[in-house]
Amino acid sequence: EAGVVQSPRYKIIEKKQPVAFWCNPISGHNTLYWYLQNLGQGPELLIRYENEEAVDDSQLPKDRFSAERLKGVDSTLKIQPAELGDSAVYLCASSLGRIAGDNTQYFGPGTRLTVL
Amino acid sequence: GNSVTQMEGPVTLSEEAFLTINCTYTATGYPSLFWYVQYPGEGLQLLLKATKADDKGSNKGFEATYRKETTSFHLEKGSVQVSDSAVYFCALEGYSTLTFGKGTMLLVSP
Numbered sequence: 001e002a003g004v005v006q007s008p009r010y011k012i013i014e015k016k017q018p019v020a021f022w023c024n025p026i027s028g029h030n031t032l033y034w035y036l037q038n039l040g041q042g043p044e045l046l047i048r049y050e051n052e053e054a055v056d057d058s059q060l061p062k063d064r065f066s067a068e069r070l071k072g073v074d075s076t077l078k079i080q081p082a083e084l085g086d087s088a089v090y091l092c093a094s095s096l097g098r099i100a101g102d103n104t105q106y107f108g109p110g111t112r113l114t115v116l
Numbered sequence: 117g118n119s120v121t122q123m124e125g126p127v128t129l130s131e132e133a134f135l136t137i138n139c140t141y142t143a144t145g146y147p148s149l150f151w152y153v154q155y156p157g158e159g160l161q162l163l164l165k166a167t168k169a170d171d172k173g174s175n176k177g178f179e180a181t182y183r184k185e186t187t188s189f190h191l192e193k194g195s196v197q198v199s200d201s202a203v204y205f206c207a208l209e210g211y212s213t214l215t216f217g218k219g220t221m222l223l224v225s226p
Contacts, residue, residue: 105214107161
């Protein structure tokens with residue numbers, strides 16, 4: 001079974017430019033998460049989707065970050081405009097979900113963003 | 117709120133040594149507990165989990181026991197290998213959200 005797929009794996013952009021990350025969760029997983037991981041730190045949740053609904057976006061900086069999960073499968077996370085402090089690894093994870101009785105999260109390889 | 121505290125690294129061991137990485141947590145209710153491992157340049161891989169008190173999670177020779185009385189979930193392995201060198205994250209799940217510790221780097225030398 002394929003795991004969580006993310007692209008691109010690496011992205012280098014100039015500050016003030018836009019950038020987008022894509023995630024394809026494990027087939028059948030209803031819950032999708034985006035995390036931010038700074039160097040030397042554990043991941044921190046940005047947003048959680050249950051199917052196509054964003055049920056927890058309290059930590060998403062909405063002035064520059066946006067996300068969508070159309071049709072409840074793939075998801076895109078966007079930053080516009082990017083700032084130097086956005087340099088980090090962006091991780092996507094998925095789980096079957098609470099209704100299925102299993103919230104175990106499985107992570108993709110991440111996208112390493114460098115803002116110059 | 118929920119929080120996880122891990123021992124600081126790096127932990128440096130010789131091959132075949134015994135490993136312990138300490139993890140304690142603060143949480144409301146009865147969270148599920150996890151250990152994830154991250155190899156250089158990769159995402160997090162689920163190593164093991166425990167969903168209730170006294171449960172023991174195990175995988176690939178690693179073990180951790182959910183201790184409610186000491187709010188701990190220490191990771192152990194009897195004989196580490198060079199290939200175990202990675203960063204290990206302890207995490208708890210509350211309200212469908214994972215709270216992670218800062219991670220502990222393990223370096224195993226031949």
